[in-house]
Amino acid sequence: MQLVVNKRNLIWSYLLVLTPVCMGIFGCKQGVEEATKIEVELYTTSDLDYPEDPIKITNGVTENYLQNFFLPWNLSPEQVVDSLDSFPGKNLSYLQNYLEDDEWYGENKKPHKRVLREEIVENVELGTFPNFQKKGIVIAHTNLRRIPSNRPGFDTYSKAGEGFPFDYFQETNLWANTPLQLLHLTNDKQWCYAVSPYYKGWVALHDLAIVTDDFISAWKTGHYAMPKSDAVNLSDPSSNYAINAKMGMVLPYENSTKGEQILAFYTNADENQNAVILKAAIDKDKVALADFRFEKDKLKILVSNLIGRPYGWGGNLENRDCSSMIRDLMATYQVWLPRDSKDQIDIGQQFELTGSLEEKMQLIKAKAIPFQTILRKKGHNMLYVGENERGEPLIFHAIWGLKTTYSNKKLATYLVDYPLEGIHHDEDGALKGRHILGESVITSVLAGSGNEGVTRPLLDEIYTMTNILENLKP
CATH class of the missing domain: 2.30.30.40 (SH3 Domains)
Incomplete structure (x- = not known):
């Protein structure tokens, strides 16, 4: 596997607060600390380890x-x-x-x-x-x-x-x-x-x-299509109401007279707030049907349609957080995952991750299965997707940012009276902040290392993982 690194693969962040605060507030003329450069290496869909053979979803x-x-x-x-x-x-x-x-x-x-x-x-x-x-x-x-x-x-x-x-x-x-x-x-x-x-x-x-019961009976067709992206337009010729389908959305459907299309169901409300069924003709290649295979070419399409999408806590602004991104990806194959990140880790076969970073990495490499294993640190889930050329486990995740820790007494004193959004003076005397990523990315589990101690590797806080398909098999 070849590591691809270019300008897009590197995120550079500079803590510029210190210089203007010191120069403008304290009148410092010398001794200004040099800004800390934070680097996070990102990967592309071509860097991942996909299943060598299609995985059967029963x-x-x-x-x-x-x-x-x-x-x-x-x-x-x-x-x-x-x-x-x-x-x-x-x-x-x-x-x-x-x-x-x-x-x-x-x-x-x-x-x-x-x-x-x-x-x-x-x-x-x-x-x-x-x-x-x-x-x-x-x-x-x-x-x-x-x-x-x-x-x-x-x-x-x-x-x-x-x-x-x-x-x-x-x-x-x-x-x-x-x-x-x-x-x-x-x-x-x-x-x-x-x-x-x-x-x-x-x-x-x-x-x-x-x-109504009649609506539910008509709605449950027994055939359900899953959008492969967030850009599948649903428009009924008889209605002015249309929406874009989302990955993870369930579309009941019936066959169209055109063999390359289906009629996907969506809904609107009448004047009494009762649901009415609308039908949109969409191409079959835009959705996952029953024969959609859990294999490289299909997974690569799904990851490509999710990577780089903005982070959305709780799915706000129609974006995804860590657990909803994994949920919607797996839902394309009609694999059920709970919405909450702490509940997702209870699905499947679980392994505790303890010891040194190297010991954790070895267990992940021995037990994790690409696209079937969730890694977890407190409040954040990550999908294991293989290894980079250095043998570091790779993860696909929707993340807001990496924790940062700085030390500067003058700025800490200033923050007491003039708080700055996103930076606080912690009890241990350090300044805590965030290096914002703010989207779905592919990183190593060691993302955050090598930044002069300002950020910690994610693996430091990863404490468990689960193979989600293990106990779902009948």
């Missing part, structure tokens, strides 16, 4: 995927309410915690005012739960929220790794065509508390529609 695996995906429709409203605590996500009681917490910061970098928090909670009217027990479907790519509001909830902006994009009220994105069990409407009829296949939480009512 019928049992795809049946498990569809069972999980359609779960909100397969349960009765009574079953959902009785088992509500077992679904991932925040219960309605979370609203009381939000009401009493003065430390949530908004888009204006100021705390959420009590009066505005009261408006949100009073709009729910908890005493009437559940007041809207119906089945529904997502009709436009949307967000599932912890509170019935699009207002973000950030931690302290000046703290490294906080502020944008880490809106903690964002649970997950929901692609169109996602089944829902609807439970509770806000008083203003703009938000609905719902159970999705991934999380429970609040969805904007204008992004969903109500379904």
Whole structure:
């Protein structure tokens, strides 16, 4: 395997805060510390180790995927309410915690005012739960929220790794065509508390529609196509409503009179918010059908369509975070993964990673399987995709940034009175920040090493891995 390195493969970052602060604030004329250069080596899709032979995705695996995906429709409203605590996500009681917490910061970098928090909670009217027990479907790519509001909830902006994009009220994105069990409407009829296949939480009512048993029967065709990119346009000639399909989105379909096309289903709502089925003619080569093989040429297409895409915490702005990128990649083969990164690691055969960096690398190289193994550090999942020419494990992951640690007493003193977004003075006396990558990239597990100690290799914090297909086989 040949290592490809060019200008695009190197990300250069300079800490330029120190110089202007020292020159402009302290009037320093000499002794200014030289900026630290941070380098992260990136790889291309040609550098990866793909399966030598196609991997068989069994019928049992795809049946498990569809069972999980359609779960909100397969349960009765009574079953959902009785088992509500077992679904991932925040219960309605979370609203009381939000009401009493003065430390949530908004888009204006100021705390959420009590009066505005009261408006949100009073709009729910908890005493009437559940007041809207119906089945529904997502009709436009949307967000599932912890509170019935699009207002973000950030931690302290000046703290490294906080502020944008880490809106903690964002649970997950929901692609169109996602089944829902609807439970509770806000008083203003703009938000609905719902159970999705991934999380429970609040969805904007204008992004969903109500379904009937007849709709569900027509929708479950038994044939499901999975988009191979985020650029598959769905447009019905009889409607002015169209959307782009997303990788990870499930498209029921029927055969077209044109052999090279299928008629993919998507939805819109009528004036009463009831779902109607629309059908878009799309070329078969734009989607993964039942014969889509888990092999080099197909995987390379999928990775190429994901690499370089912006990072999106909780899937915000229709982007992907670490777990949703891996989920959507595997969903193309109808392999079910939970949405939450800590839940994904419990799927399959797990191995603990302890000891030195070299010991960890040796275990990864011995047990990990390209495109089938997830590596994990706290809060972040990575997909193992082979080795580079130096024998270092490679990972494909959607990442915000690498932790940075600097030391400068004068700047630390300045930060006490004049906080800077993204840099904070830690208890150990060091300045903590982030070197932003902000997208889906392919790196070595040693990414972060060799930067004068400012960044640590990712492998330092990787503590476990799982082979996700091992226990999914029937």
